[in-house]
Amino acid sequence: MEKVNLAEKFSQFSEYYSPKIAGELNGQMVKLVKFKGPFVWHHHENEDELFYVVKGNFDMEFRDKTVTINEGEFIIVPRGVEHRPNAKEEVHVVLFEPGTTLNTGNVKNEMTLEKLGRV
């Protein structure tokens, strides 16, 4: 039962698109991720995903629209919905999602991470 300071945790890693586990509860995970540039278009078959911005901003691209998520804002992407995060500058994001969630969802490529580190 230790508290977690987000800024401190974010200072402990620098690589992009490599979420780190910062907490677990009820089968869900709290992950911290930094990124810049576009990710890969993908969806998650069985998992909804929450993205909360703690520093910077990014565009959540959907096939029919783009939503810019700024500091202090979150968006929930329902399962099955294709999306692609894209950041002009480095952004720090908290993810809430089930422990089973694969970062690239239905797509497997060089960005796919089978195992995540902790922070």
Place this chain on the structure above:
Amino acid sequence: MEKVNLAEKFSQFSEYYSPKIAGELNGQMVKLVKFKGPFVWHHHENEDELFYVVKGNFDMEFRDKTVTINEGEFIIVPRGVEHRPNAKEEVHVVLFEPGTTLNTGNVKNEMTLEKLGRV
């Protein structure tokens, strides 16, 4: 798939210890709560609870220690663990917990809320 701005949502209500639902995913809920002063000692039989401070700070009291949670910090209280949030000044907190979670856990009193509003 609309984004949620936390500051904007927090500006829409003022009552203490009355969590508002701001999002749902994977059977979990994102709730926003403002409070000041002590809550009631309680635990949750089957739910872990996350508390994330977006403004202010509060003491999470446990039977054997107290942890002060500041802005930008979170703590996860595992199921079964007795706790009591207590804030000297008004604090704005995001809760992440299963939809089934009752605010006062195993205790039922005048602070118990059977049904939550949305924001």
